[in-house]
Amino acid sequence: MSLPESELAVSWQNQFSSLIAEAKEVESSLPFPTVRDEEWKYTPLRALTSQTTITPENLQLTQIPISPDIREHLFIGLDAHLLVWHNGVFRKDLSRYQSLPQGTTLGPIEEVTGANSALAGLIGKLIKTGENRFTARNTALLKEGYGLHVEKGVILDKPIFVLYLFDEQELVIEANFRNLVRLEKNAQATLIEKWVVTGKSPVVVPMHEISLDGQSKLEHLNLQTSLSESCSISLTRVEQERDSSYLNDTLTWSGKLVRNNLETVHLGNNCWTGYNGLYLADSENLIDNHTLVDHAVPHCESNETYKGIVAGHGKAVFNGKVMVRQDAQKTNAYQSNNTLLLGDHALVYAKPQLEIYADDVKCSHGATVGQVDGQELFYLRARGISETEARKLLLLAFAGEIIDRVSLESLREPLYDSLSQRLSQLS
Amino acid sequence: MLTINGLKARIEEKEILKGINLQINPGEVHAIMGPNGSGKSTLSSVVAGKEGYEVTEGEIIFNGKEMLELEPEERAAEGIFLAFQYPVEIPGVSNTNFLKTAINEQRKYRGEAPVEAAAFLKMMREKAEMVGLKPELMKRAVNQGFSGGEKKRNEIFQLAMLNPKLAILDETDSGLDIDALRAVADGVNQLRNSDNAFLVITHYQRLLDYIVPDFVHVLYDGRIIRSGDKTLALELEEKGYDWVIQETQTA
Known part of the structure; x- marks a missing residue:
């Protein structure tokens, strides 16, 4: 039930025109967060705000798209459905996602949200336009990103691999993505997102709205392993219904300025949430992970392990918030954060933040900062x-x-x- | 092979070694005995190149080269091996990977090609059997969760794998039951030949029943105060250290 290509853009505009228009208005009134904001206390954005950037759309006007060789950026031996964004623009010709199991919708949001109301309904559901400058701009520029909808009981045969490749040599691209994931009851999927920068380092702002129905299962890998000197501001929001499971692996060993916000809220009992993170900051780089697990209902479990290495004049921030609300009895929440500092100028701000309002819970956290033994x-x-x-x-x-x-x-x-x-x- | 002349060393302001002289030739086994705090472990650490000690005087010549100018890894590649009194647990680094890296780094230093994978595995099996180390321990992280005996056996296993010219056994007998002690000694005895040498540092004579030394030295207060053959060890066992110390002080 897909529309002809020529009508896509028009229908897209109609579908979200008021949302986009509102976002454009709000954006200009919102300043960038500064270190005076508690949430951005250790993360000055100078490296990002001082850049003169160009959006992918405008880049398209001057550049003829070439076909880069993407093979070296894929994992050998990994058979996956493939989506490729090249300099912030979706490349259907480089992607392979047609042979999906029945009951699965996957593709760029421009292509899938028209016919798929479950995905269209996710836009703006978990991320609000006016939260800050980044959410507003991400909404104002709403165009790129993927949508994944897996229907009841469908288990994806292969992982989905999303490659974001930047090889533009001259201009600093500012690329916004809005990614939408909806797994229905008993559905399962694995998502791998990988960032590769071989040209001029861009500014990237990926945002995820992920909704997991009962008993569904998602593993989500965020591989920030070849970002070069990029600035990356990401926001991932997840809502989990009962018995669902969400595992996030965030591996960051590149990037000039990286800020990851990863937030999950439990809406039903017996949810499981796992966060595994690794960060490596050296030179003058800054990697900031702000995580939240919101235990809003009883009998859920979360397990978070972040480890990091900081060298040179590198800086890392770990702010791990675990909220256990009054109703969330029988919660099990574990968190650990260990950082190795190499050298006298390396810095880490480690802040485990447990807020527990229920009395029958098992929660623990530990943070260590040390050196090589x-x-x-x-x-x-x-x-x-x-x-x-x-x-x-x-x-x-x-x-x-x-x-x-x-x-x-x-x-x-x-x-x-x-x-x-x-x-x-x-x- | 090894010549130590007038070696003085200290930790911070405290002088531990106060002028050590020692000559070890190929094919020899030397034992250094002495009471606690006499400087036995400091001597082995300084020879192996551990940081934290300041050598204020003297020299350590090994096969014609001054060791004090070399890094610990260079000394190892030159052929000096230290079996640790307290082997360190290293989580996340497998025994196999550790040894392969060590062998290849030493080979690289000597300008040799990396070891063949098949030959390496075969050697692992043979040497593990020789020292009675369970093969499944090879897959585990270095010394992690090993019993005291297994840790010491692992030291002798590494010794067998790296085949050094000079092996220093730093109180390898401490904390071992009689079976483990025998296994360790058997391993050492199989490795003895006319080209290599051993320096056995021990508190007790017991180990020397199994590893029979050619020379025994008594270290006291940072100096070697007496040297002799294996009968000296028996004498020490019988009479303790006091008589040697007294004889030295009155001399």
């Missing part, structure tokens, strides 16, 4: 392993715990390789 280092060196190699081995072992938690086995080795390469270039 001198005894371990000497043990390795005494066996003939050079200091550089020994450090790398220890850092890889420390970070590897997070990679080992990725459930897709075929991704672990390439991720280890990529991280290992990155660790050799710490500055």
